[in-house]
Amino acid sequence: MTTTLSPASAPGDAALADHGRDYEALAERLDRRGKSAEDVVERVRRFEVALPSWAFGTGGTRFGRFPGPGEPRTLDEKLEDAATVHRLTGGAPRVSLHIPWDDPKDPAALRERATSLGLGFDAVNSNTFQDQPGQPLSYKLGSFSHPSAAVRKQAVEHHLHVVEVGKSLGAEAITVWLADGSNYPGQMSLRKSFERVRDCLHEVYAAMPQDWCLFTEHKPYEPSFYATVVQDWGSSLLLAQSLGDRAQCLVDLGHHLPNTNIEMIVARLAGVGKLGGFHFNDSKYGDDDLTAGSIKPYGLFLVFHELVLAERDRLPGFSPAYMIDQSHNIKDPVEDLLQTVDQLQLACAKAWLVDHEALAGYQEEGDVVMAERTLKEAFETDARPIVAEARRRAGAALDPLAAFRASGYRAQKARERVGGVVETRGL
Ligand code: RM4
Ligand code: MN
Ligand code: MN
Numbered sequence: 001m002t003t004t005l006s007p008a009s010a011p012g013d014a015a016l017a018d019h020g021r022d023y024e025a026l027a028e029r030l031d032r033r034g035k036s037a038e039d040v041v042e043r044v045r046r047f048e049v050a051l052p053s054w055a056f057g058t059g060g061t062r063f064g065r066f067p068g069p070g071e072p073r074t075l076d077e078k079l080e081d082a083a084t085v086h087r088l089t090g091g092a093p094r095v096s097l098h099i100p101w102d103d104p105k106d107p108a109a110l111r112e113r114a115t116s117l118g119l120g121f122d123a124v125n126s127n128t129f130q131d132q133p134g135q136p137l138s139y140k141l142g143s144f145s146h147p148s149a150a151v152r153k154q155a156v157e158h159h160l161h162v163v164e165v166g167k168s169l170g171a172e173a174i175t176v177w178l179a180d181g182s183n184y185p186g187q188m189s190l191r192k193s194f195e196r197v198r199d200c201l202h203e204v205y206a207a208m209p210q211d212w213c214l215f216t217e218h219k220p221y222e223p224s225f226y227a228t229v230v231q232d233w234g235s236s237l238l239l240a241q242s243l244g245d246r247a248q249c250l251v252d253l254g255h256h257l258p259n260t261n262i263e264m265i266v267a268r269l270a271g272v273g274k275l276g277g278f279h280f281n282d283s284k285y286g287d288d289d290l291t292a293g294s295i296k297p298y299g300l301f302l303v304f305h306e307l308v309l310a311e312r313d314r315l316p317g318f319s320p321a322y323m324i325d326q327s328h329n330i331k332d333p334v335e336d337l338l339q340t341v342d343q344l345q346l347a348c349a350k351a352w353l354v355d356h357e358a359l360a361g362y363q364e365e366g367d368v369v370m371a372e373r374t375l376k377e378a379f380e381t382d383a384r385p386i387v388a389e390a391r392r393r394a395g396a397a398l399d400p401l402a403a404f405r406a407s408g409y410r411a412q413k414a415r416e417r418v419g420g421v422v423e424t425r426g427l
Contacts, residue, residue: 248276
């Protein structure tokens with residue numbers, strides 16, 4: 001893999017020695033609880049999450065955008081940043097592309113470039129929530145749900161193009177998030193709009209390669225503020241069930257009304273073999289796309305707890321595609337992604353630290369206090385040495401953010417990435 005960081009990213013002997021002592025101390029403590037630190041290190045090593053191509057540039061809101069120096073201008077430069085995140089965390093070996101924001105001109109060349117950087121491609125994402133320059137028909141009043149058959153056809157063709165791009169990159173899934181919906185009562189038929197979406201999805205599903213999966217992603221509102229067609233996990237599940245085995249639901253952590261119990265949705269979907277994908281982020285109010293674990297770390301842990309249970313119980317059809325979906329409005333995107341992967345690795349470690357046998361026993365006995373305490377015991381364990389050890393064994397950084405800062409990567413990119421045309425788009 002190409003190295004673009006200075007040697008400052010390697011931990012010094014003192015840092016390594018400190019880490020060794022911290023890890024041994026934690027392993028010994030866990031041993032007393034009958035838990036193996038080694039097992040959890042291996043679990044964290046196996047955890048992989050895809051990086052979103054749309055997150056490497058500074059994001060924004062409708063009120064403004066404040067880009068920083070050294071942002072990637074091309075898809076190649078985004079891959080370079082992705083490789084940096086993967087090299088420092090050891091946990092992000094794939095990129096999820098958004099088409100047409102990041103429609104590769106030469107997919108074969110892009111695939112080669114990714115391989116040379118140690119990267120692959122995860123699910124590809126379609127975009128019928130915006131009109132593109134030169135596009136014949138508008139999505140203003142919807143895409144798959146549009147009353148006009150011609151608009152629906154255009155939207156289906158876009159999805160088939162996205163699948164083609166994905167095929168040439170070695171991806172094996174498409175994620176469909178639709179903005180379709182209405183802003184005012186009476187604007188659209190609530191029933192027919194859903195049927196049209198279902199029928200268009202059937203066309204895409206039928207045209208996909210046999211080994212591909214289709215993920216339907218729900219979201220309660222925005223940009224439609226009165227009614228969104230695929231607004232909840234029930235609608236998403238109906239669609240996935242109507243399509244077939246290779247259609248599953250994708251849960252985005254920011255796509256729920258306030259106070260929704262997301263871990264319960266995870267348990268439901270995993271329980272019927274329909275949890276196919278995950279978009280990690282965090283939020284305070286809506287689809288805020290903040291750093292995972294920054295607002296509700298316990299909630300993130302409880303979600304991971306359900307994911308770990310599904311894995312332990314070997315639920316049929318359970319092998320979700322984990323992805324990040326965030327908008328880095330005021331942080332350096334690479335730093336935000338490093339923080340995110342770290343938080344996910346940490347939540348993963350803590351979820352594997354749960355004493356599952358004890359928990360199941362307390363649940364059977366109806367011991368509410370001890371059951372809750374069992375979960376808290378894992379959550380309150382400082383599992384950072386386990387995560388650092390997993391990264392050390394993967395040849396990544398003990399502390400990715402510190403290594404990134406010490407490397408001077410962003411300053412170097414700010415010098416290199418000047419002028420030229422910004423070829424890619426995003427949030
Ligand atoms: C949506 C949804 C999709 C993402 C777009 C950019 O809210 O989360 O997954 O691709 O935003
Ligand atoms: Mn999403
Ligand atoms: Mn979203």
